[in-house]
Structures are given as structure tokens and as C-alpha cells.
Amino acid sequence: MSAIRASGIYMEYGDQIVLEDINIEIASGAFVSVVGPSGCGKSTFLRMVLGQERPTRGTLTLDGDPLPGEPGPDRGVVFQRYSVFPHLTVAQNVLAAYEFDASPLLGKLFGARRRAAMDKAMHLVESVGLGPHAQKYPSALSGGQQQRLAIAQALAKEPKVLLLDEPFGALDPGTRAQMHALLKPLWREHGMTVIMVTHDLKEAFSLGTRVIAFDKTRIDPQAPGRYGARITYDLDLDPRSPVPVLGFSRPLDPVTIAQEKARSVA
């Protein structure tokens, strides 16, 4: 089943059309990179999937149901700027995500439930490589470590969909590479659908199983807001995909390689 489906969606602010007639199906478990020029509506698209904004026209569904008009635990988000609680330690930040999930009114757990949540939080803290920093406050963490924490916080809710808005944009190249190495196994392990906005094409292609580009196809010089961006490229990089990818050689799977070897020997 398709996880996310956008049918004829538009986003308009007053008389400015930002997104125009967006139609896309994103399969469950895909890693979709979203690229495009500044101001073309990438973050707006992400905010619509998050539930922070409603499309002005068209429908957006998650697993066949209309997306709720507000953020929910089924969708996690990580922004470019660190969005963690500054007054809580690393461990407490992740624990808070579990507590709010399990006890939305009080935001607190007690006794055995709290201990179980703390165990899960520590496991997640370890899995993003922050074990040695669990008792530190965010102000004592580097930028990359704060982004690891933001990712752990988002994962604590076990979201079906993880939305990443230029998550590594503020990091130096070395830390970025570390974050890439961290994110890919986490995505596989958690079986989430990921939608990541990025300005870095190399990042888009190395992490994504699919890369989509938004851009305006029509421009009215007299009225810049008259036309919105559409999806101008949609490249499926998944080697199992039945659709060939133009311009990309697809790595052969081991069975095909073995069959080809056997044929050449025969």
C-alpha cells in the first residue's frame, strides 16, 4: 500500500500560488529526497505532510486515510536548527518524547513504566552514538551531536514517516558524512518512510531511493505568484524498481551476476 498519496494538491498564500497540482505516491519504506531552488515550496510540502499546513486544494492521504490537520506521533520531524529542550539532558530529552507519547496530558510516567521508558530512551541514545553524552545538556553538545539528539527524539515516537528539513545543512562536511552513515541504518532498522529536503544533490542521491525535484514550469513576469512549482523530475533509484532510471546504471543483484557468470562459462 502506498504510504503517502498527494492528489492534485495546491498551496496558495493569498494570491501567491506556491505549489501547483502536485500528484505523487510515495511507497511505504521509501527514502525520498526533495530538491529544488530556494523558495520553490519544498518546506511547504513537508509542512503539509507533517500536518502543520493544509493544502488549499486537493487531497493528501497517509495509508489511505486523510492526513490529520495537525502533527501526530505517526510523523516525526527534524529541522535544520536543533529543536531539542535546552533545560533537559540528552537522556531526559529522549525520555520526554516517550513520556508525552504514553501520557499526553501529564507528560510524565512513574514507577515501572518510567523505568521501562528510560531503558528504551537509553537504547535510542546509544544507537545514535550519544551514550557517553547521555547526562549532558544540549548546550554542551556539538552541532552534529545536537542533530543526533533531534533524530533520537523523533525516532522515540516510532513514526511511520520521518520528515527531515535540511537536517544536516548546518554541519561541516565531516560531521555530515557521519550523520549519513548514522541515518541510513536507522531508516532500514525502523522501516520508516523518509522525506528529506536538501540542497545537497550528492546527499540527495546517496541517501534517497527516490529523488524528486520541485520547480516552476511557467513564470508570469508581471505576476510572480501566478504559477506555483510542480514536480519536474522524479527519479526512482531503487535497484528493485521495475521502472528503468534514465542515465543511471543500476547495480546488478547477486543472483543476476551468478546467472550471467554461469552463462559465460557455458
Ligand SMILES: Nc1ncnc2c1ncn2[C@@H]1O[C@H](COP(=O)(O)OP(=O)(O)OP(=O)(O)O)[C@@H](O)[C@H]1O
Ligand atoms: N506562512 C506563509 N505565508 C506566506 N507565504 C509563505 C508562508 N510560508 C511560505 N511562504 C512562501 O512560500 C514560498 C515557498 O516557501 P518554502 O519555505 O516552502 O520554500 P523552500 O523551497 O523550502 O525554500 P528554501 O530552499 O529557501 O528553504 C516562499 O515564497 C515563501 O515566501
